[in-house]
Amino acid sequence: MSGILDFLKLLVHRRFSNKSKIEAYQFAELKSLIEFATSNSEFYSKTLHGVELNEIGDIKKLPIIHKNMLMSNFDQINTVGLTLDEVMAVAVEKELNKDYLGYYKDEFVIGLSSGTSGNKGLYITPKSLTERLPFVFLARSGIPLRYLPFKILFMLRVFSQGFNDINSPLISLKYLSTMTPVDEIIRQINQGKINVLMAPPSLCRMLLPVAHRIVKPLKMIVTYAEVLEKEEKTRLSDVFQCRVIEIYQGSEGQFASACSLGNLHINEDLIYVELLDENYKEVTSSHIAASHMIATNLVNRAQPLIRYEMNDLIVLDDPCPCGSRFRTIEKILGRHDDILYFKKKDGSIQHIFPDLFSRWIITSSENIREYKVIQQSDHSLMILLDPILSREQSELIESVRSRLNIELSSYDIEYSIDIRCETIALPANRSKFKRFEVAKDIIRS
Numbered sequence: 001m002s003g004i005l006d007f008l009k010l011l012v013h014r015r016f017s018n019k020s021k022i023e024a025y026q027f028a029e030l031k032s033l034i035e036f037a038t039s040n041s042e043f044y045s046k047t048l049h050g051v052e053l054n055e056i057g058d059i060k061k062l063p064i065i066h067k068n069m070l071m072s073n074f075d076q077i078n079t080v081g082l083t084l085d086e087v088m089a090v091a092v093e094k095e096l097n098k099d100y101l102g103y104y105k106d107e108f109v110i111g112l113s114s115g116t117s118g119n120k121g122l123y124i125t126p127k128s129l130t131e132r133l134p135f136v137f138l139a140r141s142g143i144p145l146r147y148l149p150f151k152i153l154f155m156l157r158v159f160s161q162g163f164n165d166i167n168s169p170l171i172s173l174k175y176l177s178t179m180t181p182v183d184e185i186i187r188q189i190n191q192g193k194i195n196v197l198m199a200p201p202s203l204c205r206m207l208l209p210v211a212h213r214i215v216k217p218l219k220m221i222v223t224y225a226e227v228l229e230k231e232e233k234t235r236l237s238d239v240f241q242c243r244v245i246e247i248y249q250g251s252e253g254q255f256a257s258a259c260s261l262g263n264l265h266i267n268e269d270l271i272y273v274e275l276l277d278e279n280y281k282e283v284t285s286s287h288i289a290a291s292h293m294i295a296t297n298l299v300n301r302a303q304p305l306i307r308y309e310m311n312d313l314i315v316l317d318d319p320c321p322c323g324s325r326f327r328t329i330e331k332i333l334g335r336h337d338d339i340l341y342f343k344k345k346d347g348s349i350q351h352i353f354p355d356l357f358s359r360w361i362i363t364s365s366e367n368i369r370e371y372k373v374i375q376q377s378d379h380s381l382m383i384l385l386d387p388i389l390s391r392e393q394s395e396l397i398e399s400v401r402s403r404l405n406i407e408l409s410s411y412d413i414e415y416s417i418d419i420r421c422e423t424i425a426l427p428a429n430r431s432k433f434k435r436f437e438v439a440k441d442i443i444r445s
């Protein structure tokens with residue numbers, strides 16, 4: 001029931017008639033967040049002490065925090081009494097057991113991410129917020145309510161957002177791993193009479209040749225986690241004969257949803273996004289890439305993220321004719337890693353998404369500052385590791401190698417891996433950094 005109320009509230013917010021109404025709402029939310037954070041988080045009670053805010057623009061008076069600060073002050077930042085050690089242990093164990101479902105202590109979703117600054121980032125999202133995510137995307141998607149009930153197949157890449165818990169008369173959600181063979185995905189779509197497919201664009205692409213086997217046509221495809229190119233959107237929409245929209249979300253928050261015209265709008269009522277140039281001046285023009293994207297999650301109080309610097313960068317678009325005043329996104333930069341392709345022993349091809357492969361690497365050692373994966377052929381890989389402690393290199397190489405051996409052999413893949421330790425320099429423009437590079441002749445479309 002709270003989901004339905006939430007749904008209505010989210011619809012109303014979308015119709016804020018002008019910028020000052022949006023800013024007034026954001027300012028009220030920010031003030032209440034800061035009040036909560038300064039009285040419940042040891043870290044913010046120190047860093048935000050005595051800061052006076054009179055309007056949303058004053059947020060610039062607050063310090064920017066980076067991932068290393070988030071991690072080194074993990075225990076003092078979160079307001080729910082979790083320690084870095086226990087959360088890290090839970091996250092790593094989940095990876096090892098491939099147990100991506102369920103809530104920690106029945107209350108939290110633990111999100112693990114690698115970022116451009118290298119090592120792991122850990123994020124806590126309360127169950128209550130996670131459970132409203134499907135409503136956020138439904139309220140913002142412009143999908144007509146006559147399509148109810150929504151029978152959603154959610155292709156999950158690595159960890160659960162808790163979507164699988166939803167099984168109500170109006171919305172049901174089924175979870176499948178993105179590693180599932182194509183035939184099985186089609187079978188599940190037909191068996192579950194799925195009408196909404198949520199999956200990364202690269203997975204939808206794999207379904208293109210077998211789209212004709214879907215008995216009851218899909219009403220909508222929702223993509224996430226990778227950039228959806230315009231041409232690709234048109235192609236998917238033509239072949240599947242349905243609407244294709246995008247959502248943009250991460251462990252740090254639900255950033256944007258597509259409107260009825262299919263344009264991606266920032267969820268300005270859930271997250272405050274600052275786009276800044278190299279001199280930390282605000283970027284308001286469309287079609288210009290900012291140098292910094294700073295996010296303040298207005299709704300997550302378990303782990304308040306106040307002026308958190310993101311790895312992604314976005315480019316704004318012109319105002320949308322749909323009438324919403326929420327800013328529109330033309331492009332998301334920084335998620336262009338290639339997918340790995342391997343030949344299996346039976347001759348078939350196994351794809352592996354870079355974020356899954358990343359997790360195998362980053363959870364095999366605490367001693368990785370940065371890494372890069374280069375695939376030269378369908379059976380050979382080179383992995384570069386930039387260690388934090390240079391004296392333990394051989395130990396590091398061995399732990400990464402043995403972890404990858406376990407994971408890759410479980411897919412019956414034939415491969416050879418060359419692992420080396422060396423310093424990896426990031427380019428000045430972070431959004432250009434590619435952590436996964438696959439030789440052109442093995443990239444399949």
Ligand SMILES: [Zn+2]
Pocket residue numbers: 259260261262263265320321322323324
């Ligand atoms: Zn719009």
